[in-house]
Amino acid sequence: MDIQLKRGILEVCVLKALEKQDSYGYQIIKDLSPFVLLSESTLYPILRRIEAAGCVTVYSVEHNGRLRKYYHLTPAGQARILGFLNDWNEVVKAYDFIRGNDDEKT
């Protein structure tokens, strides 16, 4: 996908990935891979950002001698997802303009 089009979408994808259960970096990348590709250097800054924004809380769990950082979605994170879905209407408006409505139905 074009990099620019991912802007603002990836962050919400990550939040959504945490909706059903808490998860950690590597797992999130794998879970999202069927829908959207993102690298570690993209994900980890996102995780820090949404933590700073209060959209997730973090706790560490030892796993094979290493610490795994689990992320847990907060109500603020939920609200962020809903806000995105709301904003999307405007994106669709722009998209519809670009697509044109020459053919009424597809």
Place this chain on the structure above:
Amino acid sequence: MDIQLKRGILEVCVLKALEKQDSYGYQIIKDLSPFVLLSESTLYPILRRIEAAGCVTVYSVEHNGRLRKYYHLTPAGQARILGFLNDWNEVVKAYDFIRGNDDEKT
């Protein structure tokens, strides 16, 4: 609309605005305003960018003693629009993941 979500979309909106007839800066902003809002400081860099990319050609017309720069869509610009519509499938995939498919039909 969230700034980040506009990324990559605005440029194609401008190209699309030039599809039916040549136009110039101020007019483009007015034509797009029902669909997407953009300021002059956003539009003019876009115009220079798409010109440099060969998506449009430019010619000046005198109007009330001032020069108006008209932009004309090239085949490359057309192709850019089609490329965007193609990329959009992946965006929809990410969006569908975020929206979830709890309700099968809307």
Place this chain on the structure above:
DNA sequence: TGAACATACTATACCATGCGCAGTATTGCG
């Protein structure tokens, strides 16, 4: 008359974000 506003374009600088690349450390497979 002149202040305000619309038209029309230009230039500079800022900031957010996705990504490449590199580094650290452990487990497990061949």
Place this chain on the structure above:
DNA sequence: CGCAATACTGCGCATGGTATAGTATGTTCA
């Protein structure tokens, strides 16, 4: 032992939307 996978961190870059400001002309209205 080398290499891949796991798991996380840090640096620096390019892109692109925006604020702010400046230039210049025509129209409107008090």
